[in-house]
Amino acid sequence: MTQPAAPIKFYSMHLSGNAHRVLLTLRALDRPFELIEVNLRAKEQKSEAFLQMNPFGQVPVIDDNGTVIWDSIGIMTYLALRYDDGKLLPRDPAQFGQIMAWLGKTSGPIAYGMATARRINLFNAPADIDSAHAIAHDFLHVMNEHLEGRAWLVGGTVTLADLACYAYVAHAPEGGVDLKGFGNVSGWLAQVEALPFFAAMPKAKVGLWAE
Numbered sequence: 617m618t619q620p621a622a623p624i625k626f627y628s629m630h631l632s633g634n635a636h637r638v639l640l641t642l643r644a645l646d647r648p649f650e651l652i653e654v655n656l657r658a659k660e661q662k663s664e665a666f667l668q669m670n671p672f673g674q675v676p677v678i679d680d681n682g683t684v685i686w687d688s689i690g691i692m693t694y695l696a697l698r699y700d701d702g703k704l705l706p707r708d709p710a711q712f713g714q715i716m717a718w719l720g721k722t723s724g725p726i727a728y729g730m731a732t733a734r735r736i737n738l739f740n741a742p743a744d745i746d747s748a749h750a751i752a753h754d755f756l757h758v759m760n761e762h763l764e765g766r767a768w769l770v771g772g773t774v775t776l777a778d779l780a781c782y783a784y785v786a787h788a789p790e791g792g793v794d795l796k797g798f799g800n801v802s803g804w805l806a807q808v809e810a811l812p813f814f815a816a817m818p819k820a821k822v823g824l825w826a827e
């Protein structure tokens with residue numbers, strides 16, 4: 617089993633769903649890592665030192681003994697190819713392609729739908745909530761249909777597709793998106809949460825979770 621030469625440095629922010637999918641991947645692979653919380657409010661991600669690692673000035677980033685990778689999807693793919701035995705990212709061409717398709721959704725409707733609605737409520741992001749809700753609902757309808765009769769997004773076991781899509785779907789209520797009508801999606805979320813390596817992203821009391 618390949619082991620990192622030293623604990624993998626993982627630059628993260630505890631409320632970032634992009635970082636959370638990397639956290640789940642590191643935990644699924646059971647490799648040692650050192651979590652470094654980046655203070656986004658203090659703009660640490662725009663410091664000269666951080667920009668040397670990620671010129672886009674964003675978390676997540678990993679440094680695996682000098683190999684620096686930024687962007688959650690780049691990181692997950694790197695980690696799976698380097699440390700996984702082919703379960704999280706099967707090398708079967710059809711399954712590989714299907715997983716890539718779901719990973720792509722994290723930069724599309726997941727980012728512009730659920731994640732944007734959440735950023736509006738959580739961080740006062742300047743964006744249109746109605747448009748974010750419409751994108752989120754369209755995505756959830758398709759995902760719910762896809763999960764009919766399926767436990768996982770691709771194949772018969774958990775893959776990077778599930779780990780990548782989880783956080784922003786689970787936390788959609790923070791953006792005011794109700795998951796109640798999407799029973800298959802809720803069942804799939806519960807499956808991910810039951811995984812032995814699962815760790816939750818902290819819940820924020822905003823949107824539908826406001827008290």
Ligand SMILES: N[C@@H](CCC(=O)N[C@@H](CS)C(=O)NCC(=O)O)C(=O)O
Binds near residue numbers: 629635673
């Ligand atoms: N596509 C990137 C998005 C990364 C991203 O948006 N990171 C946010 C936190 S969720 C960030 O660092 N924001 C601070 C900034 O842009 O200054 C990924 O998947 O890693």
